[in-house]
Amino acid sequence: MASRPGSPDYIIFYSVLALLGLGIVMVYSASAVSANVNFNDSYYFLKRQIIWAVLGLLAMIFTMNIDYHLWRKLAKPIILITIVLLILVLIPGMGKVVNGARRWLGSGSLYIQPSEVAKLSMVLFTAYYLANYQNKIQSFVKGVVPLLGMLAVIFGLILKEPDLGTALSIAGTVFVLLFIAGARVWHLGSLTAVGVVGIILAILAEPYRLKRLIAFNDPWADPLDTGYHIIQSLYAIGSGGIFGVGLGRSREKFLYLPEPHTDFIFSILGEELGLIGTTTILVLFFLFAWRGFKISMSASDVYGSVLASGITTMILVQALMNIAVVTASMPVTGIPLPFLSFGGSALIFTMAGVGILLNISKNVNS
């Protein structure tokens, strides 16, 4: 099992840089109007996104140069810290409420989302767990259940904020990792069945979720309320056509589409850059997926392999969910588009994850 240091995977590196660059441009374009309206400064979000992107790049360079085996040792303390943060954010007075969800921790201009931390730390923890207990993976009770227990804690805490999108993306990632690491297919199949029942119950329990589901099915049934976001998103994407209306020329960003620089940035991109732009984004994410899984396949050890696919999956799950939501291919769940959506802590932790992935790629089997 000799591993020797090599060069990082440049395709991933440049794909990520391209997504990041497009993100900065689109954040500016999408947010200029609402930034001007709300903060009297068109560059409000652009300035911050540039700072976050620089910090993200630094985080990436930092983790890229740290031997990823370090994370295996730190996995348990990190997940414990994450749980503490997730509990803290739920305490009234500690967590900051934005749009009805208590997701933010911090003060002044520095805020982080513990759920963003949780995405990465859960991947680190799962990789650690699956690598350490790979011999028990075939056993449901001894192998799968303990990991699900940890997932349940994290999932429950995040759902409490509430942030269903993030919770689902974490659950999905853990599920994929269980599959990759060799869990029995029928175990996972049963879990899926339970999950589907759970989702149905969750939907029936919260009327707003049912509304969203109906809205997804026919957004024009209630265009001013539940269907509003999705209709505006479709208007934006549809207006783009093949070549788009031109960079900076989005109309939907004129307060029709709320928060156009965060969860719905892909819609604005679709409007301004058209099918060319949206396809480019899909291609970049495909390159990322392909190289990410390639690193996973050629990682020098099981830990590296699971960790690489964990990071890749984590980012992909979010990307695919986001694009599916804004194209009305699945019900609305708030989830940002990795690399592109405005969002400080999310970007830093995603970039840190990419750094780890690149570090694994430096140590692949020859």
Add this chain to the structure above:
Amino acid sequence: MASTSHVTIRKRLAVVLIIVILIMGALSCRLGYLQLYQSHWLSENAIDQRIRNIPVEARRGNIYDRKGQKLAVSISIESVYAIPAEIRDVETTAANLAAILDLDKNKLLDKLKKRQAFTWIARKVTTEQAEGVRKVDLAGIGLTEEGERYYPQDNVAAHVLGFTGLDSQGLDGVELTFDQYLRGNKGSIVIEYDAKGREIPYAVHRYLAPEVGNDVYLTLDIVIQQIVERELDKVMQETKAKGASIIAMDPYTGEILALANRPDYNPNHFAEYEPKNWRNAAISNAFEPGSTFKILTTTAALGEKIVSLNERFFDSGAIEVQGRTIHCWKHGGHGSETFKEVVENSCNTGFVTVGLRLGAENFYKYLHAFGLGETTGIDLPGEAKGIMIKESKVTPINLATMAMGQSIAVTPIQLIDAVCAVINGGEHIKPQIVREIKNKDGAMVKSFAKEGLGQVISNEVSVEVKEVLESVVANGTGKNAAIEGYRIGGKTGTAQKVGAGGYMPGKYIASFIGFAPADKPQIVFLVAIDEPEGIYYGGQIAAPVFKNVMQDVLPYIKN
């Protein structure tokens, strides 16, 4: 056993990658569907929710007289509108506006709360009100200039000009009949709005400039019109009549040189008058013309050569037709007289004889050729076509009374138009009210040439009738119309009005039709006075009006 699990991991990674590719493929299809197939529909809808169309009124064209005097102009006046989505504080806005514009606050509130892109608050406000609205500077409330019609000559030619409504649409007169030329084309500002109702700064999509309306040049001559108006006022005062009308026409071109009625109205404040004042009696009211109609009987008789000017008639004062006795207006009759004298004296029995001799077929041939029984087609709204007994049903007694201008109802415009044909050499022509239409640059859009409707009589007959009518003024009933130094032709008329139960006692229409110069008339006038008090003979009250008008007009048109 690292290698076995590595193999499993690779296999399963391949499965995951395939699933990812499938999902991405599905999303690509979805994007293609949205951005190619549904793109048009979605973008149309997206545009619809952002676009608001604010109409920009076109300035209405002016109306001039034949010499270019302004009779109707458009001036800009301000109107207050609201774009409800832009209003920040509906309550204060409504309160403020209600105070400035003197409106009901609650109604205003309802208006402002409605979900609509654009609504009028108050149209055509005063300068002070506009200034007040400008000062409070409320968000979502704006002022825009609208055209307000202004008639600088007030009542003058009101019945020809008509008036316009709040939206500058023509409602009566030339304003109505030539509305499509005058109104121009509305422009619009298409503005894209953001979701909060604010204008998207650089996105004014289109500005469709309004097209200024065309200018209409009437056939009226304001000088003649003013003389006519003056005389109408005078005669109304003197006779205490119910109404009066004067029409002046160029007999060779059919151009109306003046047209006025009493009662009248000021088109600047038309709404303050009773609608009956708006009525253009000269073209809308049919009346039994009485003796003025004898011009047409004379023309038909001479045209058919069933009588000559020197043929002798004997008027005993009455004549019997179908067992009914028709009296001449002169007790005891006129005795022996030539046909020329019959016309001069306006002798009823003479005309009855001529009418019966003419017969229904011949008489009707001329009546139709003169355009009676049909509207003249003048470009003014509300023209009546009069009442004429059907030729198939006409009896000798009808014929006898028609010959002297009874049992037939014509409008003043029909009558003067027929007389034009008599004196212009015999050609029936359509009366014209508009000479030309020009666009704002002065280029001709449409000009109205003389419209001939056929030859009714020969020039010789025309000359003969003119001579007779000249002697009516010189020697006969039309003496009061004579003007020293001018050759005047004309005919008086006095007709009892017909009501529901037959002729109405004491209610007459006194009239006079005259022209000058008698040999080659430049202008023909019709004067009709409806229900004068006291003296009601056309020769005594209508002929002097004609004289007064003609006295001022003749020197004017000579220049």
